[in-house]
Amino acid sequence: MSDVDTPAHAATAQQVLAAPRAPRCLLVTGGAGFIGSSFVRTRLGDPACAARIVNLDLLTYAGNLENLAGSVEEAERAGRYTFVRGDIRDQALVERLIEQHGVDCVVHFAAESHVDRSIHGPRDFIETNVLGTFAILEAIRSRRATGHDVHLHHVSTDEVFGSLGATGFFVETTAYDPRSPYSASKAASDHLVRAYAHTYGLSTTLSNCSNNYGPYQFPEKLIPLMIANCLEGKALPVYGDGQNVRDWLYVDDHAEAVWLVVTRAAPGTSWNVGGRNEMKNLDLLHELIAVVARQAGKDPAALHGLITFVKDRPGHDRRYAIDCGKIERLLGWAPRHDFAGGLEETVRWTLANRAWIDRVRSGAYREWIDRNYATR
Ligand SMILES: NC(=O)c1ccc[n+]([C@@H]2O[C@H](COP(=O)([O-])OP(=O)(O)OC[C@H]3O[C@@H](n4cnc5c(N)ncnc54)[C@H](O)[C@@H]3O)[C@@H](O)[C@H]2O)c1
Structure with a gap:
């Protein structure tokens, strides 16, 4: 029985756990993005993980090899890590990489990921997220036809479940x-x-995860945008009345959850991942301002004065909340960071990595990528 049809609270270990999977070679798609790079860093830093990693990333505006600087070079020299600039929609490329490198597991992060951009230009989202995933599936199907099975872990979002009212949680069986x-x-x-x-x-x-935050998040997303704007004394734009609720999870905790699912979960299973940390956007901003003010030596009242309410995002979902009881109970997953600690760490990282933010905000990171990868 596939646990896709099994209510989260009723799933048993027998139904949803597999004999431990120990991939020899992972094809990580989107490994230069925010969450994918966390996954690559944490796996390469995990002594219990011996898998080689092939990182396939197109380096769109959201992909940045500086996210991996200092974390991959040694593994690259040892032949354990390879970067390939390429498109997941290129089925032949995906097939070739799987064959060449002996890939036995694909961990699929690559996507267009920013809701606002999807509202202004949906085409890229359909092409990358739908056709890109389709090409990966076709590549794996074609390998299977030659007798080589490749496991696919697909990384998704809680946003597929829609919007909640004041109560209730998304479980794995919630209708899309x-x-x-x-x-x-x-x-x-x-x-x-x-x-x-x-x-x-x-x-x-x-896996379907709630909102992530942490180091190397592209500063168009709420938390890094607000931190950067606080530091630069720019307006802090809040959609609508600021009462939209999101559940927040520190990015490395998501990466660990993905790895647990990759290595332990039975085929056909799906897993909700979240921080059990619901917050209204405006409350989050107040908490963030307190941390930035303290760490950066800024006047909190002046930062509060930067808050600007802007016209709401069209179709803005009101509340997302994840029930992650299944992964906690059956895979023993628990986030290592509570929200207060994760926020402190994220602001500390930002202050120590102003050059990274500046290069992303100014577009300078693109010049380096285009110079080094123009022909690949
Ligand atoms: N950010 C979140 O809060 C969140 C929450 C839940 C799930 N997710 C999912 O996690 C995954 C990663 O999200 P993220 O926030 O790291 O995204 P991101 O936008 O930071 O990174 C996406 C990466 O994919 C790459 N990419 C885009 N199109 C590609 C293509 N055609 N071929 C190869 N590479 C391509 C980009 O260059 C980039 O490196 C996505 O699938 C997203 O839907 C994100």
């Missing part, structure tokens, strides 16, 4: 109800993954 082009494209990719598992017998797992 995507409401933005971003969440619709992710939902479509989730459906494709499940359909390929069911129809062609591919070995797949899936």
Whole structure:
């Protein structure tokens, strides 16, 4: 029985755990992005993980090899890490990489990931998130036809479940109800993954996670944008009344959850991942301002004065909240960071890495990428 149909509270270890999977070579897609780079860093730094890693990333505006600087060079020299600039939509490339490197597991992070961008330009989201996932599935299916099975872990979002009222939580069996082009494209990719598992017998797992935050997050997303604007004395734009609720998880805790699912979960299973940390956007901003003010020696009242309410995002979902009881209970996962600690760490990292933020905000990081990877 596939646990896709099993209520989270009822799933048993027997139904959802596999004999431990120990991949020899991981193809990580989107490993130069925010969460993918955390996954690459944490795996290469984990003495219990011996897998080689091939990082396939197109280096779109959101991909930045500086996210991996200092973390991959040694592994690269040892032949344990390879970066390939390329497009997940290129099925032949994905197939070639799987064959060349003996990939036995794909961990699929690559996506267009920013809801606002999906509202202004949905096409890239359909092409990358839907067609890109389709190409990966086809590549794996084609390898399977030659007798080589490759496991796929697909990284998705809680946004596929839609918007909640004041109460209730998303569980693994909550019906999909995507409401933005971003969440619709992710939902479509989730459906494709499940359909390929069911129809062609591919070995797949899936995780749906709440909002992430932490080091190296592209400063268009709420937390890094607000920190950067506080430091530069710029307006702190808050959508609508600021009462939208999100659940927040420190990025490395998400990366650990993905690894647990990759190594332990039975094919056909899906897992909700969250921080049990619901916050209204405005409350979050107040907490963040307190941390930035203290760490950066700024006047909190002046920072509060920068808060500017702006016209709400069209179709803005009101509340997301994840029930992550299944992964806690059956895989023993627990986040290592509580929100207060994670926020302190994120602000500390930002202050120590102003050059990274400046290069991203000014666009200078693109020049380096284009110079070094123009022909690959
Ligand atoms: N950020 C969050 O809060 C969050 C929460 C839950 C789930 N997710 C999911 O996690 C995954 C990673 O999110 P993120 O925040 O790290 O995203 P990101 O935007 O920071 O990174 C995406 C990465 O994918 C790469 N990429 C984009 N198109 C590509 C293509 N066609 N071929 C190869 N690489 C391509 C980009 O260059 C970039 O490195 C996504 O699938 C997203 O839907 C994100």
